[in-house]
Amino acid sequence: MKICLVTAFPPSKERLNEYGFHLAEQLRRKDYVSLTVLADQTPEISGELPGFDIVRCWKFNSITTPWDLLKTILQIKPDVVWFNLVFSSFGDKPVPAFLGLCSALLLRLAGFYTHITLHHIIETLDLSRGTRFPGLYRFCGAVATRLLLCCNSISVLLPSYRKVLLENYRGRNIHLSKHGVFAPPPEFPDISKRGHPEHRILAFGKWGTYKRLEVLIEAFTRLAQRLPNIKLVIAGSNHPATPGYIECVRDRWKDNPCMEFHGYLPEDKIADLFIDCSVLVLPYSSAGGPSGVAHQACEFAVPIVASDLPDFRDMADAAQIAIEFFESENPGSLAETLERLLTDPARRIEMAEQNFAVALRMTMQEVVSSYVYSFSRALALSRTLSRRGKRSSKFWLEPTRI
Incomplete structure (x- = not known):
């Protein structure tokens, strides 16, 4: 099966580049898949990751x-063109x-x-911040959604x-897929050192x-007055839309020894x-889908504290x-939430074990295999209809859970 994966791809730092890498990593390990990554051009690339056709x-x-x-x-003539997308x-x-979002429909046609x-x-999506015409954006987003739904499956x-x-x-033909954790089947980490010292x-x-640190830092400074043995670890880079943040x-906080x-x-x-x-915090004002960082926390058996947002509630329940x-x-x-969790070791262990169990159920290997199986079914149906002399312009399948 020849697959073209359309995605941002490292060393590019654009949207979903890490997720695209992990999809490609699993696809290239399958002997029956020939993968070409159709990636974004970026000026800082000095060399490509080995082992990938990019x-x-x-x-x-x-x-x-x-x-x-x-x-x-x-030129490539793949069997499947797979898009890894957000609206931006x-x-x-x-x-x-x-x-760019119209590309999928063009290829379908x-x-x-x-x-x-x-x-x-x-x-x-929260369009109330930094968007001049949120109503217009939402209308155009709805139009783009209808165009995306014209593809064979989503x-x-x-x-x-x-x-x-x-x-x-x-x-129609809308699947519910698991996000997946990025590692191969993980091993339960040694959590005995957490909280020591x-x-x-x-x-x-x-x-x-919508991912900002002000609320977290203010909460941390309050908490540090009551719990002296805590440290705030901030990792990651700027969102492309907010350079320098x-x-x-x-x-501002470089002289604080607790950060x-x-x-x-x-x-x-x-x-x-x-x-x-000891804990991962998601201090977001809104959510743009299920959190990849939350799934990484599951991989390493880390408890999670998150803003009470509908997407995060849905992610936790699902x-x-x-x-x-x-x-x-x-x-x-x-x-208050952090203090309650950090002073309750039994609850932290319970959350760590539950989240690790989630990671075991949704490795990226299993997620990608489910996608490939779905593609195989669709292509087999198309070939069957072609042999019978019937046009198969839609490749519709019954909606299933991937």
């Missing part, structure tokens, strides 16, 4: 992305972002089987997203938009970051992730 054929914020992808895919995958400017993994939907990562697409858009509170992500926060700033971390350093941490919630954007509520 064609960098589209540019972020380019209006020619649909035609660039079509030209490349016509192809640009943070309205026109190129919208045109050109005769290729197209599948989309959609990490969020427009209905759940996967979403939360049950509420599938419900919206089925009820509001009357979509200090509790390390971790915040990890791309910071500056993490540097400003670090410069550490680690910046961007490569994949091989992430395990060391998580293993010794995957059975152990999360303690606090009132969003309320530092007092966050401080």
Whole structure:
């Protein structure tokens, strides 16, 4: 099976680059899959990751992305074109972002089987901050959603997203997929060192938009007055839309011995970051889909404290992730939640074991295998209908859980 995976891809730092890498990593390990990664062009690339067939054929914020992808895919002639998407995958400017999303429909019309993994939907995005015309953006997002639903199949990562697409858009062939954890089947870490000599509170992500640190830092300074053996560990880089944010926060608090700033971390350093941490905090004002960082916390058996947001509630219920919630954007509520958890070792162990069990149930290997099986069924159905002389323009399958 020849698959073209359309995604941002390391060393690019654009949206979903890490998730795209882990999809590609599992696909290339399958003997019966021939994978080509159709990745974004970025000027800082000095060399590609070994072992991958990568064609960098589209540019972020380019209006020619649909035609660039079509030209490349016509040469490769894959069986499946798989898109790894959020609404801003192809640009943070309205026109190129919208045109990029049209690529999937264009390829479908050109005769290729197209599948989309959609990490969020427009209905759940908070457009009240930094968006001049939120109503217009939401309308255009709804139009883009209808275009995406014209593809052969689409996967979403939360049950509420599938419900919206089925009820509001009357979509068909919409799958519910697991997000997955990035490691191979993990081993339960040694958690005995957590809290000895200090509790390390971790915040990890791309910071500056709806992921901001002010509430967390205020809560931490309050908590440090009551619990002296705590340290705040902040890791990750700026969100592409907010350059310089993490540097400003670090410069303000660099003299505080109870805070550490680690910046961007490569994949091989992430395990060391998580293993010794007592809790992961998601101090977001809104959510853009299920949290990849939360799934990494499950991989390393780390309890989670998160803003009380519908997407996070849905994620916790669907995957059975152990999360303690606090009132969003309320530092007092966050401080109280952290204090309650950090002073209750039995609860921390319970949450660690529950989250590790989640990781065992959704390795990326199993997630990708489910996708490939779904593609195989669709292609087999198409060949059967072709042999019978019937047109198969839609490749519809009954909605299933991937």
